[in-house]
Structure formats: C-alpha cells, structure tokens
Amino acid sequence: MKRLPAAAIVLIAIVLLLIVSWRLDRAPSTDDAYVYADTINVVPEVSGRITELPVRDNQAVKKGDLLLQIDPRPYQAALDQARARLVALNQQIVLTQRTVDAQRYNADSARAAVERARAVANQAADTLHRTEPLLAQGYVSAEEVDRARTAQRSAQAELSAAALQAQQASAAVSGVDALVAQRAEVEAQIAIAELNLEFTVVRAPFDGRVVSLRTTVGQFASALTPVFTLIDTRHWYVIANFRETELKNVHAGSPSMVYLMSDTAKRFTGVVDSISYGVLPDDGGVVHEGLASVQRTINWVHVSQRFPVKIAVRNPDPVLFRLGTSAVAILKRGDAVAPTR
Structure with a gap:
C-alpha cells in the first residue's frame, strides 16, 4: 500500500512531462529574442554647415518632416x-x-x-x-x-x-x-x-524616431557621413533564436505571440516573416587555406544550433517597443497567415 502513492506520483509526473512536451512541440517558445526595426543613417548628400536642426534625440517624426538643413548659400x-x-x-x-x-x-x-x-x-x-x-x-x-x-x-x-x-x-x-x-x-x-541645392534639405522618408543625435546647429556636416539614425517605426519585428529541432512545420506566415520583458502582462500577435538560412557555427567548419578546420573534440551532449526567426508584430505598442528590447516569442503551428507590411 505504501508503494501505491509513489507509483501514482511517478505516473502523474510522466503524464505532466508528456503534456509539457506536447505543448512545447505544438507551441515552441524562447526568451532568446529581442525587438528589431529597420533603421537608416541620416546622411546629407552635400557638405556644409548645419543651419537648422529642428529635431532632438529620441523624438518621433512624421514622413516629410524637416530633419536638418545645410547652408544653401554656396x-x-x-x-x-x-x-x-x-x-x-x-x-x-x-x-x-x-x-x-x-x-x-x-x-x-x-x-x-x-x-x-x-x-x-x-x-x-x-x-x-x-x-x-x-x-x-x-x-x-x-x-x-x-x-x-x-x-x-x-x-x-x-x-x-x-x-x-x-x-x-x-x-x-x-x-x-x-x-x-x-x-x-x-x-x-x-x-x-x-539637385545639390535640393539636397541641402533633408526630410524624413517615413514615420520614425530619431536616435543617436550627437550634434547641433553650427556643426559642419560632411557628405556621406551620418549625422544620426532614424528608426522605421512603421514596422516592428521580434528576432527570436529558436533551436533547429523546434522549427519543424514552422514557415513564413506561421502565427505567433510575443511579449516584452519590459511589460510581461501585454501580449502581441504576429506572424513569422522569415527564417534565417544561415548562421556561423561555433565549433569548426571554418575554411583555412582551402580546407575545413574542424576541432578534434568529443561532444558527449550535442547542442542544437539556433536559427533567427523574424516575426512581424501586428499590433505593436509604440510606447513599449524599443529597438533591442528583450522579448519572449511563442510559435503556433497552424494555418499560415499572410505577413502584412
């Protein structure tokens, strides 16, 4: 009779393990993820002294807003x-x-x-x-x-x-x-x-947010040298690194759910935009003088390679979403959904 509770506990543990494994297989998740958005360097195409700089660091701008003005007189x-x-x-x-x-x-x-x-x-x-x-x-x-x-x-x-x-x-x-x-x-x-006169006026090509602004009016700006960075806030993504064993039946359009470590109470829906087709391995495979260099080591436990999965977020919160924010991503194996831009 004393062995019965122990057997029940083992059975319950096995059932729970099977349920967890099934859930992980049906909805793999990872906390090795971060928020990503496309960025551009705001680069004047002509050189000259900055006469107007109506933006400040971390400011949100709309498409067509004036970002900076180069002295147009020359x-x-x-x-x-x-x-x-x-x-x-x-x-x-x-x-x-x-x-x-x-x-x-x-x-x-x-x-x-x-x-x-x-x-x-x-x-x-x-x-x-x-x-x-x-x-x-x-x-x-x-x-x-x-x-x-x-x-x-x-x-x-x-x-x-x-x-x-x-x-x-x-x-x-x-x-x-x-x-x-x-x-x-x-x-x-x-x-x-x-054309050069037109290039003295630099406007925002899309809705975005100014970052890494470290200059002001009066600074001489050189052509093709970045002045600051502009984040494209129209589209936000989560880059999640999933194990290769978890990517079976996952493809572009697969539904997903993400949340940010800055506010774990809010959930955001998304779809898989793409899955990376190449990463650099850490153990060997490096070509040296025309031959592959493979380390002579014995791995008793083989660690699965991780591949970045790019998830397009459908309902991002403009206040919470910041480039590089830590995130958790959960993939749902089901009917594909067309990614939207």
Missing part, C-alpha cells in the same frame, strides 16, 4: 552662376548665328558670281569659235580675232578668280555646333546645381 550661388553662364552662352549663340548667316549669304553671292563668270566665259569661247573660221575666208580681220581671243582668256581668268573666291567664302562659313555642345554641358551643370 549651392544657390553655384546655381545662379550656371544659369547666368547659360544666358550669356545663349546670347553668344545668337550673335554667332548672325555671323554664320552673313557668311552663308556671302558664300551664296560668291557662287552666283561664279555662275555669271562662267556664262561670260562660255559666251567669249563661243564668239572665238565663230570668229576664227571667218579669218581664213576674209570676213574678219586678224585684229578682231585677237580681241576675241583676249576676251576669251580674260573671261576664263575671271571665272577662275570667281571660283577661288567662292571656295574661300564657303570655307569661311563657320557654325554654332561647338557652342550648342557647350550649352548642353551648362544645362547639365544647372541640373546638378539644382
């Missing part, structure tokens, strides 16, 4: 200079075009003079050809034939001179192609100057 001056250069170049193109038109008119006139000289030369040649046969017949004198020959030579010389002048006039015709190419270059400089 960039405005560069834009004005480029625009003035374009105006001057356009005027130069107009004046040059007038000169080119005059050169073309001169070339056309020279070509017309060539045609006139050619007509005179043809007429003189025809006269000579008609006059020369008449000399033998006595109808014209030798003097008249000489005058015809002289007229023909003179007309031919004038034709050659007119043709040379026409070539010179055609060669003197210039163009505005080089100036037009310069105008395209100046227009590109204007576009760059306008």
Whole structure:
C-alpha cells in the first residue's frame, strides 16, 4: 500500500512531462529574442554647415518632416552662376548665328558670281569659235580675232578668280555646333546645381524616431557621413533564436505571440516573416587555406544550433517597443497567415 502513492506520483509526473512536451512541440517558445526595426543613417548628400536642426534625440517624426538643413548659400550661388553662364552662352549663340548667316549669304553671292563668270566665259569661247573660221575666208580681220581671243582668256581668268573666291567664302562659313555642345554641358551643370541645392534639405522618408543625435546647429556636416539614425517605426519585428529541432512545420506566415520583458502582462500577435538560412557555427567548419578546420573534440551532449526567426508584430505598442528590447516569442503551428507590411 505504501508503494501505491509513489507509483501514482511517478505516473502523474510522466503524464505532466508528456503534456509539457506536447505543448512545447505544438507551441515552441524562447526568451532568446529581442525587438528589431529597420533603421537608416541620416546622411546629407552635400557638405556644409548645419543651419537648422529642428529635431532632438529620441523624438518621433512624421514622413516629410524637416530633419536638418545645410547652408544653401554656396549651392544657390553655384546655381545662379550656371544659369547666368547659360544666358550669356545663349546670347553668344545668337550673335554667332548672325555671323554664320552673313557668311552663308556671302558664300551664296560668291557662287552666283561664279555662275555669271562662267556664262561670260562660255559666251567669249563661243564668239572665238565663230570668229576664227571667218579669218581664213576674209570676213574678219586678224585684229578682231585677237580681241576675241583676249576676251576669251580674260573671261576664263575671271571665272577662275570667281571660283577661288567662292571656295574661300564657303570655307569661311563657320557654325554654332561647338557652342550648342557647350550649352548642353551648362544645362547639365544647372541640373546638378539644382539637385545639390535640393539636397541641402533633408526630410524624413517615413514615420520614425530619431536616435543617436550627437550634434547641433553650427556643426559642419560632411557628405556621406551620418549625422544620426532614424528608426522605421512603421514596422516592428521580434528576432527570436529558436533551436533547429523546434522549427519543424514552422514557415513564413506561421502565427505567433510575443511579449516584452519590459511589460510581461501585454501580449502581441504576429506572424513569422522569415527564417534565417544561415548562421556561423561555433565549433569548426571554418575554411583555412582551402580546407575545413574542424576541432578534434568529443561532444558527449550535442547542442542544437539556433536559427533567427523574424516575426512581424501586428499590433505593436509604440510606447513599449524599443529597438533591442528583450522579448519572449511563442510559435503556433497552424494555418499560415499572410505577413502584412
């Protein structure tokens, strides 16, 4: 009779162990988790002194809010200079075009003079050809034939001179192609100057929260150097490291529940966004000079590898959720739910 209570206790313990194992298998959980959100470095794309900084550290901002202003005066001056250069170049193109038109008119006139000289030369040649046969017949004198020959030579010389002048006039015709190419270059400089002027104003690309702000108005900001960080508070996640043995039948869309260590009374629903496909092992597997380096140790107890599971939280509390907050995640094996963004 004394053994009966002991057997009952053992049976109850086995039943409880089976229930706990079943629950853990149906809903694995881990406290190796933390809150995560996407972040960006707020980086000015142009250098200059900060003239406005209307935000403070840990402040919440809305999309489109002014984050900082770089002194725009140097960039405005560069834009004005480029625009003035374009105006001057356009005027130069107009004046040059007038000169080119005059050169073309001169070339056309020279070509017309060539045609006139050619007509005179043809007429003189025809006269000579008609006059020369008449000399033998006595109808014209030798003097008249000489005058015809002289007229023909003179007309031919004038034709050659007119043709040379026409070539010179055609060669003197210039163009505005080089100036037009310069105008395209100046227009590109204007576009760059306008873009740089626009870059002096940095606005929030999304709803977020300013963190790691360690500067103020008057500081010189260098291009591509972060000024502070902006947390994307539109979407919050919990990164939970689960054992590989617990990830069976868990996939993107699996429902989950999380709570934060800062307030364990509040529960938040979520869905699995993704499961990591790679972690760096601690014991071996490191490639050294083309060969894998494996430690020669005997592990009597094999420790399961953990893989990060990214859980998208559906109803985050903007007051409680902070980047890096400790959390507990519980996965529920069931029908998949489409992750929302």
